[in-house]
Amino acid sequence: MNYCSHCGHTVRFAIPDGDDRPRYLCDACGAIHYQNPRIIAGTLPVAGKQVLLCRRAIAPRLGYWTLPAGFMENGETVEQAALRETREEACAVVESPSLYTMISLTHINQVYMIFRGTLQGGYAAGPESLDVELFDEADIPWDALAFPTIERTLRHFFDDRRRDRFELHSSEIGEKERERYFGSA
């Protein structure tokens, strides 16, 4: 951030009075420009013993497999965002979604919220997907998953299914685990 989005003046990065961390400040109009994490909402669509994955048609991680997920928009609930992304990327409907993994990515300021639910009816590749397919656990392309959040969600799912007990998993993915996927760049 270089300029005040309100008045167009240059901003400086400093700790405001009474605050404890630096913000982008505008000395011209007095605006404080807070920056906050963004939510990525998605689903884990389950069909019998199988789960639905999408192969990405867009960067980043083009060609890699993911769960349908994307940035939550203003004006919708977290759940609505997850179902919208599922509709857009997999042309699919998920019933009875319940929050299943909440993963904070502290170094890139994202929070993943993935809802587990039952795939209802058909599916097809949306404009952001090359393929959409159902996978048995044995066939999951572990080495071709797009993001560590997806791997973690799938591992929780198959573990929980084995012990027949599903619960919300809340965790963090830091820089080290991301480097396994993306290198240190």
Place this chain on the structure above:
Amino acid sequence: MNYCSHCGHTVRFAIPDGDDRPRYLCDACGAIHYQNPRIIAGTLPVAGKQVLLCRRAIAPRLGYWTLPAGFMENGETVEQAALRETREEACAVVESPSLYTMISLTHINQVYMIFRGTLQGGYAAGPESLDVELFDEADIPWDALAFPTIERTLRHFFDDRRRDRFELHSSEIGEKERERYFGSA
């Protein structure tokens, strides 16, 4: 948003190619300025039969009672944000926090994430609180709560406690329910 925070040029509000909703666009540098909901993280500190509430020392809703909660910052997990706010507003520590209510406020683009946990040790009013007190269910100041998210979280808690079964509650609060608190302004 009037000016591009990257290059300082004026922005326009229009649907980008390949998108389905309007964004703030900069024709000078090509930046698309997405706007997304923000997370408010907090806790429901439980001590035996009582819960901990804070009376707000700041606007909005100065003098009204709330749970310790505030905007999640970059660089922290949702849980860390909830515990930090509890420390700052109630000088209190909550053990074994687990996500308890997730409430989307679609008309103001906020998502509340309140963690239920056990109050550990003492408490005191932080700089943003006038008072911090423990309340029995019978003494909850229902007519002096700061936000509908707080009322909903407390009602879930006492209901769940009566049936001795706690679970994650995911819901939405729309404009109508907020008007009960704030009027239609």
